[in-house]
Amino acid sequence: MYTEKVMEHFKNPRNMGEIEDPDVTSKVGNPACGDMMNIYLRVGEKNNEKYIEDIKFKTFGCASAIATSSVTTELAMGKTLDEAEEIEEEDIAEELGGLPKIKMHCSNLSANGLHEAIYQYKKKEGMEISEDLERKHKIAQKTLEKTEEMRQEHGLNED
Amino acid sequence: MYTEKVMEHFKNPRNMGEIEDPDVTSKVGNPACGDMMNIYLRVGEKNNEKYIEDIKFKTFGCASAIATSSVTTELAMGKTLDEAEEIEEEDIAEELGGLPKIKMHCSNLSANGLHEAIYQYKKKEGMEISEDLERKHKIAQKTLEKTEEMRQEHGLNED
Amino acid sequence: MKILDVDRIYADNNATTPVDPKVKMEMLPYLEDRFGNPNSLHTTGREARKAVEEARQKVAEMLNCKAKEIIFTSSATESNNHAIKGTAFARKNEGKHIITSKIEHKCVLEACGWLEEQGFEITYLDVDKEGYLSVEDIEEELREDTVLVSIMMANNEVGTIQPINKLARIVHEKSNAYFHTDMAQCPGKMDVDVENLGVDMATINAHKMYGPKGIGALYKGQDVEIDPLLHGGGQEEGERSGTENVPYIVGFGKACELAQKNQEKDRLEKMHQKFVEDVCARIEKVVINGPLSPRLPGNTNMSFIGVEGEALVLRLDNHGIDVATGSACSSDELKASHVLEALDKGPEVAHSSLRISFGRFNTMDDVDAVVEALEKEVDDLRSITAMDEKGKIGD
Amino acid sequence: MKILDVDRIYADNNATTPVDPKVKMEMLPYLEDRFGNPNSLHTTGREARKAVEEARQKVAEMLNCKAKEIIFTSSATESNNHAIKGTAFARKNEGKHIITSKIEHKCVLEACGWLEEQGFEITYLDVDKEGYLSVEDIEEELREDTVLVSIMMANNEVGTIQPINKLARIVHEKSNAYFHTDMAQCPGKMDVDVENLGVDMATINAHKMYGPKGIGALYKGQDVEIDPLLHGGGQEEGERSGTENVPYIVGFGKACELAQKNQEKDRLEKMHQKFVEDVCARIEKVVINGPLSPRLPGNTNMSFIGVEGEALVLRLDNHGIDVATGSACSSDELKASHVLEALDKGPEVAHSSLRISFGRFNTMDDVDAVVEALEKEVDDLRSITAMDEKGKIGD
Numbered sequence A, B: 001m002y003t004e005k006v007m008e009h010f011k012n013p014r015n016m017g018e019i020e021d022p023d024v025t026s027k028v029g030n031p032a033c034g035d036m037m038n039i040y041l042r043v044g045e046k047n048n049e050k051y052i053e054d055i056k057f058k059t060f061g062c063a064s065a066i067a068t069s070s071v072t073t074e075l076a077m078g079k080t081l082d083e084a085e086e087i088e089e090e091d092i093a094e095e096l097g098g099l100p101k102i103k104m105h106c107s108n109l110s111a112n113g114l115h116e117a118i119y120q121y122k123k124k125e126g127m128e129i130s131e132d133l134e135r136k137h138k139i140a141q142k143t144l145e146k147t148e149e150m151r152q153e154h155g156l157n158e159d
Numbered sequence C, D: 001m002k003i004l005d006v007d008r009i010y011a012d013n014n015a016t017t018p019v020d021p022k023v024k025m026e027m028l029p030y031l032e033d034r035f036g037n038p039n040s041l042h043t044t045g046r047e048a049r050k051a052v053e054e055a056r057q058k059v060a061e062m063l064n065c066k067a068k069e070i071i072f073t074s075s076a077t078e079s080n081n082h083a084i085k086g087t088a089f090a091r092k093n094e095g096k097h098i099i100t101s102k103i104e105h106k107c108v109l110e111a112c113g114w115l116e117e118q119g120f121e122i123t124y125l126d127v128d129k130e131g132y133l134s135v136e137d138i139e140e141e142l143r144e145d146t147v148l149v150s151i152m153m154a155n156n157e158v159g160t161i162q163p164i165n166k167l168a169r170i171v172h173e174k175s176n177a178y179f180h181t182d183m184a185q186c187p188g189k190m191d192v193d194v195e196n197l198g199v200d201m202a203t204i205n206a207h208k209m210y211g212p213k214g215i216g217a218l219y220k221g222q223d224v225e226i227d228p229l230l231h232g233g234g235q236e237e238g239e240r241s242g243t244e245n246v247p248y249i250v251g252f253g254k255a256c257e258l259a260q261k262n263q264e265k266d267r268l269e270k271m272h273q274k275f276v277e278d279v280c281a282r283i284e285k286v287v288i289n290g291p292l293s294p295r296l297p298g299n300t301n302m303s304f305i306g307v308e309g310e311a312l313v314l315r316l317d318n319h320g321i322d323v324a325t326g327s328a329c330s331s332d333e334l335k336a337s338h339v340l341e342a343l344d345k346g347p348e349v350a351h352s353s354l355r356i357s358f359g360r361f362n363t364m365d366d367v368d369a370v371v372e373a374l375e376k377e378v379d380d381l382r383s384i385t386a387m388d389e390k391g392k393i394g395d
Ligand SMILES: Cc1ncc(COP(=O)(O)O)c(C=O)c1O
Pocket: C014, C015, C075, C076, C077, C078, C105, C107, C152, C154, C155, C156, C182, C183, C184, C185, C205, C207, C214, D233, D241, D242, D243, D244
């Protein structure tokens, strides 16, 4: 069901873990869907442009979620923020040689995580935020809200 | 599905064929059920009693019909008419070591054929006919009537 | 039959066929170490999934359709029940009328009968003396609320072949009904290209084509929507739940591949022709049931007047020859076969009928041997029959 | 697993089991020269009939019922659909209410869901955090128009065992409803004596007990009357039509014989116990799903907090170990398993769950190997998880 490239990234995920003292961290996803993701960014400057100097991730999710996280960080690494903003779900799936239909949301999630990290950074730095990025931020927020609802309903440590 | 005894009688039926110049012939059965039978009787007298000196049959029917015809003639052979009148469906089935439930009607048919022949003989000779034998005769007549109806409806040689 | 280790002559291939040894070989690994559940994520499961999908592809190739249009079932009975009840329940708000024929397999007729109890209305079309239904009849019976027409391609008892392509076209022109055909008897012997046929659904099974008993398929065009018959875990894209019968599916795939390669129409038709000629030359008062030709290749159905079918089957059995009776004498009711009844040739013909069906593993020698044994046993049974040549009783 | 020619460790016996080589050997002749259709009159057919009836006898012996109370089907899915829909349609004039539980197999739930569309009313009973339903709940929900209660004996995901005998007794005391139980997971591991259990109907299948995939049975007490699901030629006394799957029926019979001889409860329970102890000693933050004991012998279901189930299954797959995830992440909806959801332990637990199920061919060495691999991979996946030990996201 998974391409070899997916399995390869799943077995040996790139850029996994945390950045110590990152410039910014994003959190997306919700446990009801079984996928959650953190993106850690360090942003540098080159030729007067902000670019992604380092990026790492942590993911709770299926093989596909881990593989898309991995390939997303690989795609983003070294790109300017504006370039990285344009990495979309389809690019990630394509890079992996395709994903099963029901797993497409995983690549959406990791695009989400990347965009949210860029949003957070731009906001923190008072940079201009495009309408599109604003929209993407709203989506990312939505997934998180759901998480809080869920936690209140159940509470993990009861059992 | 058939006992060995049934198969044995089916393979080597006893008393099959016609008696030349029989004292009486009975016809029972109807083609809609797939079973028809003729019984031929020659009646003798011993110690002032009428008995079955010879009996033969012809049957159109399944293995079970042929086997029950065969065993019925065997059971009847040599018996007095009154004794033979008392041979019932169950006796025939028992003699064969049992029959599949849906084939029980075959042993009924051959009992029918035997009783009908006895009826015809007694009538012809002006002998007394018991109520029971009268009843059995009516049943035998019924099966035949159905045959005539059927023939009129279809007509075999059309095709 | 020497390809199989039996010394009998099996001439009942319309009832079931031997499993082709090539089919068996293909199945075996899946009864051994490749035992995985195709729904499992792990390697053992994924191997099984791959095997299932490859087999699906082979079935689709034989029928000239897309792989995803094949639903694996447990039998032709299930495929037919699924197509008929599935349509009835899915379209019940559009209409509750179904058209079929009087000579369909019992599984079509009984499924329809049950639907009648549930408030559906069924039209059972008549056939003529050779088993053909009339195109005009179908046209006349089509109604606004007709949601399904189900007509078999080749009859399993008397071999009559209906013009499915023409019927499907008319049904589609004049109504919104789905057209389903039961073609369980046809693969390897007739054209089963569903695109050519123009049908919406089609039923096949493996054990009439040298595969195992207990696996069937329903072709269902991708735009055709019907209710499932087996609800559950969502296998077969949710159309038919239940853990897949991997070994048999693999075997079915192989059987389809073989059927495509070995179209046996000509060979079987030659056997039928020789058989009929020889029988008619040597035995009197024989009635052929169904058309003489064309008919389902390999199938012969004839009545030996005055000789009851079951008796003849069992006499031939003693010669080591396996054939079938056309009459359903061993079923619960002591009636002649509903097919022979629908052909309306009278009970005497119906009860005297014998079905001989040659197949892949029969030879011309088998034909000779069956004729030989038939002559002897028909003679013998006629000498004790209570029916004369006119079907009259006795004397 | 050395009895089979595989070098993987298969610990997913609740999904499907390998076919016992003894079962395979018994089946083979029926894929070869004993290919007859049991409905045929001739010798080849009668041989097949005999094999079917002998197998039926063996299944009946395992369940302690009469042979004629066994209906062969194509799967547990079919048996469950048959019992549920068959009852619903047969008794629709008496009532249209059915009671079942939220943790039944999908084939029970989906069959019930479809019946809801047809105007029937279904009560889905809740379960507690260990998967037990409450006897009082059933009593309360029983109504005048309740025609069926269907409760599974042992849950296939979390192993919870319901007190079927007690439930059946109460249902029979307080209502006219039939009591059906899905015991697909139980033969060879638990008491499946239907007389002891006091049920009207019971579902089993072969591929959970070292038989082939694609054959099941429904026990139906002789006084229980339900509609057929597959209508047709009248096989199985008219209860389930379709040419019998002779090879698999024979294999199923053998599998039942073996299951009766080798009650594996104790051995499997020991494996489970060692497995749980070792895992808990070596891995932190493990939640056991379902009761600790008693539970379905051989079944373990645990959540490794912070580690998603599918990821863990695939990591173990690389070690040559086959296990299952409890979450239905590969199904159409991206939801956790309905069973874990019914246990209401929160989505973090549900999505982290793993099902390990040992069986006849596993050894204690397998247990060690699985624990070893688990420790390594849980550690590794936790190092990249976005969920902390409390199930909170990140940091
Ligand atoms: C035309 C036709 N349809 C359906 C069937 C039913 O097949 P099965 O018994 O395998 O379900 C048969 C075979 O008996 C058949 O010949």
